[in-house]
Amino acid sequence: MSSIKNHVQLIGNIGHDPTITNLENGKKVARFSLATNEHFKNAKGEKQTETSWHAIVAWGSIVDIVEKYTEKGKEVGITGKLKTRSYTDKDNQTHYITEVVADEILLLGSKPDKA
Template identity: 50%
Template structure:
């Protein structure tokens, strides 16, 4: 049986996307995305929990993210979850879980810069 690796998030950027151009002119963008959920605790007091997600975007979508997304931007995104490992400077194995986005939609009121986004895609 095959599995399904699908993530759907709606949240706000924690900082501006960091865009890098790799060999061959391939764009890569990284940014943190905050999602929140609210509930009432046993005493009826509203509690809010924020979860932070490490987002990775590739190619033309990365270029669009770098041009139009800013800290605080609200987006809907779809992608897959991926965990990778690396060794830190002391030789300890570290793990990072990231969301590899393959699609996003900017939410909220369009800014003047993105008014003509369809012309640039």
């Protein structure tokens, strides 16, 4: 059970083309947003959709998959873990960011038409 203490599974659509950064140490990192939708009925019985946005970070061989096969709008499945980091801005204010660090990506939906 210890392996599922910090485990996230999401299926959604990529919100913007992934940003790939080449680091000085030769490693690459991919960052993108993922939109997930929850469907429900409100008190009046009307269908509603609530969209949540998640910051995704990928390292290692996953970056190659993200770089070659994903783009804005692509439906993907992500498994990973939550990680919170902080930084201090120029006004000396601390900001906290919670991200999903991807362990695995699954390409879903139809294949894109490549001309």
